[in-house]
Amino acid sequence: MVVLSQPPALEHCSLIKTCKPTCVFSGIPVIELRDPEAKTLIVKACEEYGFFKLINHGVPMEFMTRLEAEALSFFNLPQSDKDKATPFGYGSNKIGPNGDVGWIEYLLVNTNPQLTSLKTLSENFCYAVNDYILAVKRLAFEVVEIMADGLEIEPRNVLSRLLRDEKSDSCFRLNHYPPCPQLQALSGRNLIGFGEHTDPQIISILRSNNTSGLQICLRDRTWVSVPPDQTSFFISVGDALQVMSNGRLRSVRHRVLTDSMKSRVSMIYFGGPPMSEKIVALPCLMAKGEESLYKEFTWWEYKTCAYNSRLGANRLGLFEKT
Numbered sequence: 001m002v003v004l005s006q007p008p009a010l011e012h013c014s015l016i017k018t019c020k021p022t023c024v025f026s027g028i029p030v031i032e033l034r035d036p037e038a039k040t041l042i043v044k045a046c047e048e049y050g051f052f053k054l055i056n057h058g059v060p061m062e063f064m065t066r067l068e069a070e071a072l073s074f075f076n077l078p079q080s081d082k083d084k085a086t087p088f089g090y091g092s093n094k095i096g097p098n099g100d101v102g103w104i105e106y107l108l109v110n111t112n113p114q115l116t117s118l119k120t121l122s123e124n125f126c127y128a129v130n131d132y133i134l135a136v137k138r139l140a141f142e143v144v145e146i147m148a149d150g151l152e153i154e155p156r157n158v159l160s161r162l163l164r165d166e167k168s169d170s171c172f173r174l175n176h177y178p179p180c181p182q183l184q185a186l187s188g189r190n191l192i193g194f195g196e197h198t199d200p201q202i203i204s205i206l207r208s209n210n211t212s213g214l215q216i217c218l219r220d221r222t223w224v225s226v227p228p229d230q231t232s233f234f235i236s237v238g239d240a241l242q243v244m245s246n247g248r249l250r251s252v253r254h255r256v257l258t259d260s261m262k263s264r265v266s267m268i269y270f271g272g273p274p275m276s277e278k279i280v281a282l283p284c285l286m287a288k289g290e291e292s293l294y295k296e297f298t299w300w301e302y303k304t305c306a307y308n309s310r311l312g313a314n315r316l317g318l319f320e321k322t
């Protein structure tokens with residue numbers, strides 16, 4: 001646990017929204033990677049929630065703990081040192097280019113090419129990031145291949161080839177949500193760390209420490225808290241996969257609230273396609289005569305649209321056929 005040596009000044013919080021605590025949800029699908037039923041369970045979970053927890057995934061815990069420790073050492077550096085990493089992906093409070101804010105600091109980097117050249121980060125930190133990304137990428141390839149099996153589509157690399165492509169536009173984000181105990185004490189509410197949104201990519205693979213905060217929006221639009229589990233991964237369907245499955249798999253709206261006492265650290269791999277890839281419903285998934293729900297667009301067009309919109313915008317809505 002990291003407690004800020006300097007408590008954050010409450011006036012800094014004034015732009016950031018707060019939220020009442022919501023109920024903890026025990027219904028998140030839990031799937032074992034090697035379960036023979038995994039393919040069916042993954043598809044079912046992605047249809048119903050766009051979200052599931054993956055256990056017995058085979059990624060050694062050491063990869064996560066090492067990266068978490070390196071990340072905390074970085075986030076605990078004096079602000080002036082962290083700011084030196086700004087052109088290399090460090091950010092705090094601001095999310096995206098359009099005025100969104102959150103109680104967060106982060107490192108955000110592209111995963112192609114590898115990150116050995118991040119000059120302002122320590123060598124050990126770079127190694128930990130690279131090792132973790134390699135492992136989690138492999139896992140992502142495997143998950144989408146099992147998903148393709150479950151969807152009964154061929155070839156089974158129809159999704160994974162997009163993530164495996166050397167031009168795949170995938171990124172990696174390390175988030176640190178410091179606690180804000182004063183606000184909780186004053187108002188009984190939690191600060192929003194990362195406001196509600198869907199991920200634009202194909203798939204996101206998240207691992208966090210044991211601090212709660214992640215919430216997902218269910219089909220009936222209620223928000224529920226996801227119990228943290230530092231040994232597992234949480235997988236989310238992104239907008240691009242919703243389109244490729246013609247709406248069968250749904251991208252999940254989610255957000256993160258800060259904990260009042262404990263800091264939360266999360267690491268997320270966002271698997272995206274190459275920029276020039278056309279994002280369209282996969283013909284093998286369309287029933288005879290089924291119309292595609294979305295207009296055709298490339299990943300570059302979608303990403304540009306995402307970066308021109310506010311975090312919580314319904315971006316896919318702009319591409320729906322009327």
Ligand code: GA4
Pocket residue numbers: 095096097098100108171173197198199200201270306307308309310311
């Ligand atoms: C949400 C998912 C990923 O964290 C991210 C985010 C990106 C950013 O933080 O720069 C975006 C957001 C995310 C979607 C809309 C745009 C872009 C902030 C924002 C307001 C890295 C991504 O790919 O899209």
